[in-house]
Amino acid sequence: MLLHAANFRKLCWVLLLLTSTVASADNDKTQRELNALNEKIGSLKKSISKQQNERSSTAKALRNIEKDIGELAAKLHHTSNKRDEQQRKLNELESRQQQLRKQQISQKALIAEQVRNAYTLGKESQLKMLLNQEQPEKLSRTLTYFDYFNRARSEELSKYRDTLTELNSIKPAIEAEAQALAETNSELLRQQQALLQQKQQRANTLAGIDRDIVTKTSSLNTLDKERKSLESVLQAVEREITNIAIPASYKPFSAMRGKMPWPVKGKLLNRYGAPRQGSAVTWQGIQIAGREGDSVLSIHNGRVVFSDWLRGAGLLIIVDHGGGYLSLYAHNQSLLRTEGDWVKGGEAVATVGNSGGQRQAGLYFEIRHKGLPTDPRRWCQ
Template identity: 45%
Template sequence: ERLEGLHQVRSVQQEDLELERLALARQLRSAYAMGRQERIKILLNQQDPDVVSRLLVYYDYFNRERARRIANINQTLEAIRETEREIGAEELRLRELRARELAQQQELEASGARRREVVAVLNARIEEKGSELSGLQSDERLLRSLVKQLHEALASAPLDGAEVKPFKQQRGRLEWPAAGRLAARFGSAKGGGLKWDGVLIAAPEGREVKAVHHGRVAFADWLRGFGLMIIIDHGDGYLSLYGHNQSLFKETGEWVAPGEPIALVGNSGGQLNSGVYFGLRHKGRPVNPRTWCKKGRGNRVGSRPMVDKRVLALAAAPLREDRI
């Protein structure tokens, strides 16, 4: 708008300049023609002093008017030059402004592209998390179904070992299945509204996983989401679960003694880090392992108790290769 106004001002100034030039040209032509005639008449006719005086006043006025018009022309020219300088400065400012606006537009377009990329990545992550959550929920349903089936199948089956103290009397006395750090506690958030129904013990890959009590192996196989899993029946509706193993030492139906190695710590079942999932069930319901196992030091749990080799010899079984 300002540039347009400056152009309009310059147009008016140029029109004024042209009018002043035309007026000055007419005045100069008139003065030239009139001046020669009057001066000759004054000299030849010897007009009286009043006439001479009047003509001199007229000539003086004429000269002043001519000087004024010349001054006006010069002022108009200077005003036009100043207006043109302002027009140049305004055009430069507008070019710089357009350049900044173009740069900002390009930056906005780049930011929009980056934002779209971020949104696409976030949507992909959300979809991935949704798939992971769906997978976790499916895995938990599968585990609950397996535990329920085992509980129903083992409810009426007698458990050998009359000299072994019942599992229900071992509250707070059980050894942990592996020495390590509690990476996930019972009841803590697992993601997607799910909670841990056992604990996750972070331990080096290849460390022995041991049975927490006398019992019989009710399940020893791959379970989706938990990798290589062993489930031991301890009677009276009690089960212990050991998941994410690297390899299994026992087969379904074999007997195990307390502290007997049954597997090696691993990261099967999709785990990034090595560790063992340890859970307890009573009549199909999860119970907190920390209320049944010996207290550790802070997050550290487990020890390496000595095991009677004669007991191990009675329950020895060949090593079964990892079936990941």
């Protein structure tokens, strides 16, 4: 029997070692895949940078300013979330403090009543009962009552001490959280002011671009160049980066047809496939009206394969959902996730903006399958 137990323990150790080795191998494989993905994305971005070096100095200035705005807006978004979380904690602490104070008053009143009752009965009552030779049954009940009464009073005193202890500890916690919240609010204000300055610079730069585009022909040529630039990136992503391994727990993109939410709530401003500005260039996605700073949500689980500024698209993020499916989110104010990040459906990946030279805030949204655009209205509710 001892031999069997020893063998069993050895077997457990072997299985544990094998499991650990397999898990380590899986982690190493995942890390290698991630490194390979990042390497491909890095090469792709270098290639894009070379292609876009021919832009005018005004366009370059716009790119730099919008990237700066994106970084500031992302910090602002995180700081705002931090502020909201701190405010929530502070509200909870203050609510608990009020609850404890009410509890303290109630406990104090109950203890005072018990003390009055004890004084009224007096300790000699038990002795009197014994001397008066009360009936045994009545005497037993009375003594039980006294014992219960004393234990109840002891419990209430213990609870009261616990309440006082928590009240004493919660006060410095409230003060610390309030101080942290004040500091976060100051940082938030500083970031908002810096963002306003960058937006003013952007407005001045856009005015310069407007002077460069003086005719409808030049505007359409710019639109055509921007579309081709985006197409080249999408083709490169499709060729080099897609078909990554999606976890088995993720529901296939194809199974979510007509069930996915839109990335932002807003009015759809164009019809898929319609001409853009009366040109031969057609809409391959949907422009959605939005409020600057609102969250842009990934429509489904996947991995970020592009997160950067691109001519015509502004701050752009592309998510690979496996099975040859991509979703694209352009003209963002900020990018909240970077290449290689896994995202879940409904998770914020960016914030609504007007980057890429847009005048109004909104989101440009595309869905692609094996390199070809598909109407988002067939996929989203």
